[in-house]
Amino acid sequence: MECQTKLLRLPDVILLTGMSKALIYKLQKDGKFPQNIKIWGRMAGWLESDVNRWISERVAGQKQQTNENK
DSSP states (O other), X not given: OOOOOOEEOHXXXXXXXXXXXXXXXHHHHTTSSXXXXXXXXXXXXXXXXXXXXXXXXXXXXXXXXXXXXX
């Protein structure tokens, strides 16, 4: 079975989310953003699937709020 999970480094997460490094780490610390995975030493990455799921949840929540306000 081939693993199709991709690890994203911080610059990729910043590009995908549009958030700053500081905000990503704050949300992660507060349990509101996926935890990173230690790769080697100080090197870390995020599972692409976790980040994409987090983005999808934000979009779905925004759409739900918009529909409730109509």
